[in-house]
Amino acid sequence: MKTIEELCKKIDIPKEAAAQVAAFDAQFDYKPIEPAMEKLFSRDSWDEGCREIKAYLGEDPEGLKMLACMLRCGLKTWRNYEKRGISEQIFIDTMKCFSRFMGEHKEGYGNYAFDREWWTSRQIAGELVRIGELEYEMCQDREGRYIDLHIPSDAKLQRKNLLESLHRARDFFKENYPAYGSVEMRCHSWLLSPTLKKLLPPKSRILGFQELFAIETIGVTEESEYITWVFKRPDISFKDLPENTSLQREMKKYLLAGGQLEDAKGTLKGDDIQNSGLN
Incomplete structure (x- = not known):
């Protein structure tokens, strides 16, 4: 994936929003906020990066400018996935959080908008991945490393689906992030x-x-x-x-x-x- 248009199509961004994002991307100069966008790739700085980007973008009532910046970063996220040998399907399933959040906003308010930039740095940074029905976030506290489980709103909670996701996740982390291969899995919900x-x-x-x-x-x-x-x-x-x-x-x-x-x-x-x- 090399363009925002391609990424929007892959992760099912609603067409009307995707067209606006593509139009913004085609004419926007990202250079002044590249340092802020780079901050989205680190847990220690992603909140600061989001604030700086939003301040630079100015008025953005539907959040589509911010969405464009996030998806521009998402192209780098995909390159990082490729370097690790992580499948495109896991990348797509993970990044579909953007279209899911927009769909939730549409259901609640009647229009497509993006208002979860405070959350999606986790996906951009590669700290959170979706595997099957559940999302898995690599975390660390004073007691050590652990995986934080998240339940997407479209997750199918049949036991078979949940167990399949959990087993796949264990294999995924053992292969790609060995330090998290056998850590405790927690859920706060x-x-x-x-x-x-x-x-x-x-x-x-x-x-x-x-x-x-x-x-x-x-x-x-x-x-x-x-x-x-x-x-x-x-x-x-x-x-x-x-x-x-x-x-x-x-x-x-x-x-x-x-x-x-x-x-x-x-x-x-x-x-x-x-x-x-x-x-």
């Missing part, structure tokens, strides 16, 4: 909240996902995360939340009754996964 057992049927796929983890509750979650994930936008009152799915209906009822969702984190039950097979 409202999807692990014990409260969901009250709102979902016993055979729910979300509850099945929870069963893969040793879970610790750590307090009340920030509303915006699960409200955005479940209802697609956080800026409407509880009484006006949509009721298009069973989860939306049950959660809305729970919230209107004054309920709160606990935040939780979990550690993957490695031995169970290792010996579980894919059935």
